[in-house]
Amino acid sequence: MAIPQHISIIMDGNGRWARQQGKIRLFGHKAGKETVREVTTECAKIGVRYLSLFAFSEENWNRPADEVKGLMELMLKSMIGERDTMMKNNIRFRVIGNYAHLSETLLEAIRQLEADTAGNTRMTLILMLSYSGKWDLLQAARRFAADTLAAGRELPLDEDTFASYLATAGIPDPDLLIRTSGEQRISNYMLWQCAYTEFWYTPVLWPDFRTKDLQQAIDEFNKRQRRYGKVE
Numbered sequence: 163m164a165i166p167q168h169i170s171i172i173m174d175g176n177g178r179w180a181r182q183q184g185k186i187r188l189f190g191h192k193a194g195k196e197t198v199r200e201v202t203t204e205c206a207k208i209g210v211r212y213l214s215l216f217a218f219s220e221e222n223w224n225r226p227a228d229e230v231k232g233l234m235e236l237m238l239k240s241m242i243g244e245r246d247t248m249m250k251n252n253i254r255f256r257v258i259g260n261y262a263h264l265s266e267t268l269l270e271a272i273r274q275l276e277a278d279t280a281g282n283t284r285m286t287l288i289l290m291l292s293y294s295g296k297w298d299l300l301q302a303a304r305r306f307a308a309d310t311l312a313a314g315r316e317l318p319l320d321e322d323t324f325a326s327y328l329a330t331a332g333i334p335d336p337d338l339l340i341r342t343s344g345e346q347r348i349s350n351y352m353l354w355q356c357a358y359t360e361f362w363y364t365p366v367l368w369p370d371f372r373t374k375d376l377q378q379a380i381d382e383f384n385k386r387q388r389r390y391g392k393v394e
């Protein structure tokens with residue numbers, strides 16, 4: 163059984179899960195956080211090297227203020243509360259996204275946890291926070307243009323060079339992208355990075371997603387033939 167080197171997950175369905183229980187949306191996000199814990203532990207155990215989680219998109223800032231506030235508090239609390247577990251399990255933590263929209267308190271917690279876990283080598287857990295694919299492409303293009311201007315000449319640009327300007331520089335592209343809750347779209351996620359990623363969708367809502375569902379996704383991944391546009 164091949165274990166994907168990089169698994170990425172669009173964690174969807176927290177709101178619907180909460181509604182089914184007659185609770186507010188934040189209740190679903192809190193339950194979703196427990197799933198994050200279970201899935202992270204399992205991925206580290208089976209040998210996944212990178213696990214990236216779409217926790218909050220640039221578009222999500224348009225949600226009701228109390229939901230946004232609650233989600234940010236949940237992230238902050240998790241970054242402080244899960245530190246010891248990450249250290250014990252040798253997990254490196256990273257946050258990728260548009261830092262310009264994050265509060266100073268959250269940024270400080272991110273910097274602290276990234277620094278504390280920088281030497282951990284078993285698996286890298288990446289929280290895609292205030293992230294969107296178009297934002298990433300634009301910031302890469304802007305920075306490349308600035309470097310060109312500074313150099314005073316046209317700099318050569320190939321795929322590897324462009325990828326080095328993306329917020330995900332240094333991280334291999336996802337091999338497997340999982341999306342929960344039955345939605346089947348990319349939702350402005352890693353647009354460049356998912357060029358050859360295998361997609362797997364499940365109707366299961368994120369708070370209900372368990373190790374067995376992850377296993378099913380990996381089983382399915384193993385049945386796929388990745389040809390990268392070539393003929394076998």
Ligand code: FPP
Nearest residue numbers: 173174175176177178191194195217237240
């Ligand atoms: C999508 O469900 C989920 C989110 C926008 C937030 C994801 C956050 C978590 C899983 C919890 C926090 C995570 C960490 C790492 C602390 P939705 O609200 O779009 O659900 P819906 O489509 O049913 O409305």
